[in-house]
Amino acid sequence: MDKQPVLLCSRLFQKRRQADVTLSRTVLAWTETEKSRKRRTGISSFSGKAHSQAVQVCELVTVHKAEEDWTRRRKKKAKQVAELYPHAFTVSYVRRTQQHRWRCADVTFRCTSLALCERWIHVINERLSLLSNRPKSLLVYINPYGGKRRGKHIYEQKVAPLFQHACISTDVIVTEHANHARDHLKTEANLDKYDGVVCVGGDGMFSEILHGLATRTQTDHGVDQNQQDAELVPCSLRIGIIPAGSTDCICFATVGTNDPVTSALHIIVGDSQPMDVCSVHHDDTFLSYSVSLLGYGFYGDVQTDSERKRWLGPARYDLSGVKTFLNHNHYEGTISFLPAENHMGNPRDKLLCRSGCSVCQRGPPVKEQQWQLSEKKKTETDDGSGWSVVRGKFLAINAASMSCACPRSPKGLSPSAHLADGTTDLILVRRCSRLDFLKHLLRHTNKDDQFDHSFVEVHRVKKFRFQPWLQEPGSLEDLSEATKKTGFAPICSGQTPCSYSKAQSSWTCDGEILCHADIQVSVRCGLVRLFARGIEEQQPQQCVLDDPGPLSAPDPGQQHVD
Numbered sequence: 073m074d075k076q077p078v079l080l081c082s083r084l085f086q087k088r089r090q091a092d093v094t095l096s097r098t099v100l101a102w103t104e105t106e107k108s109r110k111r112r113t114g115i116s117s118f119s120g121k122a123h124s125q126a127v128q129v130c131e132l133v134t135v136h137k138a139e140e141d142w143t144r145r146r147k148k149k150a151k152q153v154a155e156l157y158p159h160a161f162t163v164s165y166v167r168r169t170q171q172h173r174w175r176c177a178d179v180t181f182r183c184t185s186l187a188l189c190e191r192w193i194h195v196i197n198e199r200l201s202l203l204s205n206r207p208k209s210l211l212v213y214i215n216p217y218g219g220k221r222r223g224k225h226i227y228e229q230k231v232a233p234l235f236q237h238a239c240i241s242t243d244v245i246v247t248e249h250a251n252h253a254r255d256h257l258k259t260e261a262n263l264d265k266y267d268g269v270v271c272v273g274g275d276g277m278f279s280e281i282l283h284g285l286a287t288r289t290q291t292d293h294g295v296d297q298n299q300q301d302a303e304l305v306p307c308s309l310r311i312g313i314i315p316a317g318s319t320d321c322i323c324f325a326t327v328g329t330n331d332p333v334t335s336a337l338h339i340i341v342g343d344s345q346p347m348d349v350c351s352v353h354h355d356d357t358f359l360s361y362s363v364s365l366l367g368y369g370f371y372g373d374v375q376t377d378s379e380r381k382r383w384l385g386p387a388r389y390d391l392s393g394v395k396t397f398l399n400h401n402h403y404e405g406t407i408s409f410l411p412a413e414n415h416m417g418n419p420r421d422k423l424l425c426r427s428g429c430s431v432c433q434r435g436p437p438v439k440e441q442q443w444q445l446s447e448k449k450k451t452e453t454d455d456g457s458g459w460s461v462v463r464g465k466f467l468a469i470n471a472a473s474m475s476c477a478c479p480r481s482p483k484g485l486s487p488s489a490h491l492a493d494g495t496t497d498l499i500l501v502r503r504c505s506r507l508d509f510l511k512h513l514l515r516h517t518n519k520d521d522q523f524d525h526s527f528v529e530v531h532r533v534k535k536f537r538f539q540p541w542l543q544e545p546g547s548l549e550d551l552s553e554a555t556k557k558t559g560f561a562p563i564c565s566g567q568t569p570c571s572y573s574k575a576q577s578s579w580t581c582d583g584e585i586l587c588h589a590d591i592q593v594s595v596r597c598g599l600v601r602l603f604a605r606g607i608e609e610q611q612p613q614q615c616v617l618d619d620p621g622p623l624s625a626p627d628p629g630q631q632h633v634d
């Protein structure tokens with residue numbers, strides 16, 4: 073029930089129905105009048121069964137005179153309406169559909185006088201102009217070669233018309249080569265002109281935009297990125313992602329779906345989702361930023377192999393995945409990490425990061441608590457500094473700063489990882505048999521716990537370091553001989569761990585390969601913000617005036633007016 077004072081309330085027509093339409097500071101609601109409903113259905117509704125719909129003002133896209141409609145198809149329809157009832161206005165708003173998808177829906181109200189119609193448009197526009205988080209001007213970068221090479225088409229057909237409809241101005245750059253967007257942002261772009269940057273492409277393209285923006289921000293503030301302990305300045309511009317890549321896990325894990333229209337609507341309503349960013353160094357050299365997966369071993373090898381198969385599009389990952397799985401390489405090294413405080417939860421606590429996540433809002437503990445917690449956390453390998461050390465042979469070392477959910481793995485690499493808690497989930501998969509590793513991988517696609525294996529351990533950490541061990545020459549020769557003959561490392565049957573080790577793998581960092589294996593990683597809490605709000609809890613169907621059934625329960629995003 074909306075308890076806010078009513079700003080405007082009129083009896084208007086919606087289709088052929090009479091409705092009481094009210095606008096408060098935060099909600100636009102319309103309810104078919106009892107008289108209209110009785111005339112239409114012959115049944116009078118019982119109390120509590122009035123057919124109402126309510127939309128939050130912050131989820132309105134735009135309001136305009138009905139004849140000023142925005143697509144040709146609607147122009148014709150709106151024209152007919154305008155002829156019958158010349159004084160009409162149309163409100164476009166966000167409608168939630170299945171699986172976190174949003175659509176832009178229209179509702180047209182017809183008024184008895186021009187003055188009333190103009191008043192409604194004026195008052196709604198006034199409310200919209202108060203929403204200061206909405207972008208008015210955007211800089212758009214399109215990677216025409218990402219994913220299935222449909223980025224330009226997707227933007228032009230699905231996104232640009234919506235931005236135009238919402239009166240957002242855009243400067244569009246179709247990239248001509250890799251790092252075009254990054255370098256343009258780093259040095260050339262006049263960022264004062266814009267309220268945000270839009271990335272049309274995949275995770276690799278997002279990574280370019282992030283690097284351009286974050287590096288530019290540090291340069292402008294005189295911060296040296298090469299210093300591991302430098303306090304980085306958060307980027308002021310938000311980034312919107314229109315998914316048009318191969319994995320698109322950053323979009324999927326922050327919005328809940330890979331759908332260009334949904335992403336465009338999150339940009340239009342001016343959502344804001346802070347995101348953790350890992351800074352990756354090799355000694356005193358800054359290497360890269362990462363927001364999703366930093367993977368050594370299995371995922372690093374998949375990425376390296378898949379780069380050679382780019383022409384295959386998204387399918388390259390499946391092919392390289394199978395090949396890498398059959399190779400079954402393991403890598404030796406030492407990993408040291410600084411665990412997160414206990415109150416930040418742990419990767420197996422099943423607390424999913426959702427819109428308005430309470431874990432992300434917890435922040436660091438007060439000083440004395442921090443001391444107690446770090447005392448508690450000390451492990452056997454802890455040397456007193458709070459750091460833990462693990463040595464061994466690994467099939468994969470993955471750091472997931474967010475769940476990394478994507479269509480391939482809807483719950484992700486670390487289902488309970490958080491978008492903006494200042495931590496990353498470090499997953500260590502020790503050497504095991506192919507069969508066991510396959511079982512582990514399969515659990516990324518079903519409900520079973522992928523961490524519930526003796527050869528897997530997972531830690532929530534704030535920092536980590538990796539130091540590969542160099543291989544003795546003998547075992548390297550064994551491997552190359554075996555691989556030369558078969559194309560793959562030899563396959564062993566049964567449960568026994570049987571795998572060969574190359575000296576080093578590479579790190580994949582949000583889909584880009586790093587040039588060093590020996591790295592130091594530090595999580596920067598909420599360094600960048602996206603035009604997103606995190607994944608919303610599944611919502612009940614919206615109630616509509618046409619709906620003959622009883623009202624569904626109101627949801628947090630859709631206040632209901634009785």
Ligand SMILES: CCCCCCCCCCCCC/C=C/[C@@H](O)[C@H](COP(=O)(O)O)NC(=O)CCCCCCCCCCCCCCC
Nearest residue numbers: 274275276317318319320321365393397476481513582583
């Ligand atoms: C047996 C089936 C196992 C399926 C396991 C799927 C786990 C998928 C986890 C995906 C995490 C993705 C994290 C995001 C990474 C992206 O930053 C990054 C770049 O994205 P972009 O191309 O859009 O720029 N994408 C990736 O690194 C893609 C990783 C995809 C890995 C696919 C692995 C498939 C493994 C298949 C093993 C099959 C064994 C078959 C045995 C007969």
Ligand SMILES: Nc1ncnc2c1ncn2[C@@H]1O[C@H](COP(=O)(O)OP(=O)(O)O)[C@@H](O)[C@H]1O
Nearest residue numbers: 218219247248249250273274275276277317318
């Ligand atoms: N015009 C371009 N030509 C070639 N490569 C590009 C271009 N624009 C961006 N890239 C690069 O393409 C790579 C993959 O882009 P991305 O959009 O993530 O697609 P995918 O998800 O298919 O990997 C990124 O590393 C990015 O730097």
Ligand SMILES: [Ca+2]
Nearest residue numbers: 348473490495
């Ligand atoms: Ca995190």
